Amino acid sequence: MATRYAYHPGNVAHSNAMEVADTMPLAAQSLGIELVSLEGATSCGAGIIRQANADLQVALNARTLAQAEAMGLDIITPCATTAATLHEDLTSLRNDGKLMAKTNDILQRNCGLTLTGEVNVHHLLHVIVDEIGIDKVRAAVKNAFEFSIAGYYGPNIQQEGACGGDDVFDPDYLEQVISAVGGRPVDWASRTQSVGVPGIFSEEKTVLKQTSAVLADAKSEGAQLIVSACNLSHMLLDVYQGKAGKTTGQATKVPTIHLTELLAFAFGHHIERLAQLRTRVLVIAD
Numbered sequence: 001m002a003t004r005y006a007y008h009p010g011n012v013a014h015s016n017a018m019e020v021a022d023t024m025p026l027a028a029q030s031l032g033i034e035l036v037s038l039e040g041a042t043s044c045g046a047g048i049i050r051q052a053n054a055d056l057q058v059a060l061n062a063r064t065l066a067q068a069e070a071m072g073l074d075i076i077t078p079c080a081t082t083a084a085t086l087h088e089d090l091t092s093l094r095n096d097g098k099l100m101a102k103t104n105d106i107l108q109r110n111c112g113l114t115l116t117g118e119v120n121v122h123h124l125l126h127v128i129v130d131e132i133g134i135d136k137v138r139a140a141v142k143n144a145f146e147f148s149i150a151g152y153y154g155p156n157i158q159q160e161g162a163c164g165g166d167d168v169f170d171p172d173y174l175e176q177v178i179s180a181v182g183g184r185p186v187d188w189a190s191r192t193q194s195v196g197v198p199g200i201f202s203e204e205k206t207v208l209k210q211t212s213a214v215l216a217d218a219k220s221e222g223a224q225l226i227v228s229a230c231n232l233s234h235m236l237l238d239v240y241q242g243k244a245g246k247t248t249g250q251a252t253k254v255p256t257i258h259l260t261e262l263l264a265f266a267f268g269h270h271i272e273r274l275a276q277l278r279t280r281v282l283v284i285a286d
Contacts, residue, residue: 003032003033003034003127003131003132004033004034004036004073005033005034005035005036005073005074005075005076005122005127006036006037006038006067006068006071006073006074006075006076007024007035007036007037007038007075007076007077008038008041008044008064008075008076008077008079008082008086009021009024009077009078009079009231010044010077010078010079010081010082010083010231011043011044011046011079011081011082011231011232019257019258019260019261020078020079020231020234020258020260020261023258023260023261023263023264023265023269023270024078024124024260024264026264026267026269026270027124027260027263027264027267027269028124030140030263030264030267030268030269031128031132031136031137031140031263032132032136033076033127033132035076036071036073038064038067038068038071038075039067040067041063041064041067042060042061042063042064043060043082044057044060044061044064044079044081044082044085044086044089045057045060045061045085046081046082046085046197046198046232047081047085047198048198048201055102055103057085057089058089058092058093058099058103059103059106059107061085061086061089061090062089062093062103062104062106062107062115063107063110063111063113064086065086065089065090065093065115065117065119065121066107066113066114066115066119067113068119069115069116069118069119070113073119074119074120074121074122075119075120075121075122076122076123076124076127077121077122077123077124078123078124078229078231078258078259078260079123079230079231079232080123080153080154080156080157080229080230080231080233081154081156081197081230081231081232081233082231083121083122083123083156083157083162084156084157084159084162085156086121087121087159087161087162088162090117090119090120090121091161093115093117094117100115100117103115121162122164123157123162123163123164123229124229124259124260125164125166125173125174125177125229125259126163126164126165126166126173127164128173128177129164129165129166129173129176129177130164130165134176134177134180137177137180137181137263138180138181140266140267141180141181141182141266141267142266142267142268143265143266143267143268143271143274144181144182144183144266145178145181145182145183145225145262145265145266146182146183146184147183147184147224147225147281148183148184148186148222148223148224148225149178149183149184149185149186149223149224149225149226149227149262150185150186150188150191150218150221150223150225150226150227150254151174151175151177151178151185151186151191151226151227151229152174152190152191152214152218152226152227152228152229152230152233152237153171153174153191153192153229153230154192154193154194154195154197154228154229154230154233155192155193155194156230157229157230158171158192171191171192174191174227174229174259177259177262177263178227178262181262181263181266182266183225186218186221186222186223187221188217188218188221188223189217190213190214190217190218193210193213193214193217194210195207195210195211195214195233195236195237196208196210196211196236197230197232197233197236198232200236200240205247207236208240208243208244208247208248209244209247209248211236211237211240211241211244211252212244212245212247212248212250212252213248213250214237215237215241215244215245215250215252215253215254215256216248216250216251216252218254219251219252219253219254220251223254224254224255224281224284225254225255225256225257225277225281226254226255226256226257227256227257227258227259227261227262228256228257228258228259229258229259231258234256234257234258237256238256238257241253241254241256253284254284255277255280255281255284257277261273265277
């Protein structure tokens, strides 16, 4: 029997990280997770909108949360930034009656929705380990990832209430998944360090230095591949990898994929892309 969730693809899944959009449904299907689209859901704002207008970000995210409540479903997303931002705004609304009333007034007047706060937000990683189970992941593997793999969490979901049953300060859920698909988890210090999202739009040089530091750490610890649990961080670690290395002069060339890609490839989907990835790993390896 499928586990049903209201599906939010997360930030940039339909622009700079389209590989997430086309592998999430495949990974979910293989694990028995039914994704029900949140039609017209907006970006979580990634903290950018909050800096300019906190009430606007809360209202936009409250609309997404209320949509899921109206469907009778919790939200699932493959993006750590989206999961964390929705969780933060939901927590604020639950803890502030005046804010909840003000926001519901906006929702009622603009889209006829009401938020009670009963909905919950989950990252795909936590659903897999806490609900689906690692044994089911292991059983679904058709193509083992026999590489040394650095799991990147980022800082956003490492907060109380946002990381499922994982440890806030010393997480291991990604490492469990990596092991389940045949990989060798890398022990590295930067797995929860920020790469500067979303400062790439305003403080590019600083963000490139942060991104370079994370990539260089993974490489120095023997990682052949990085797997990210965040769409935005994945974009920086992958798309901006070369630029980050040129900025600092550090060795930053490490193939980087998203958690959804790791799962979809391991479960037998997109075998051509898996073959290309394996070639990249072998070519880039020192």
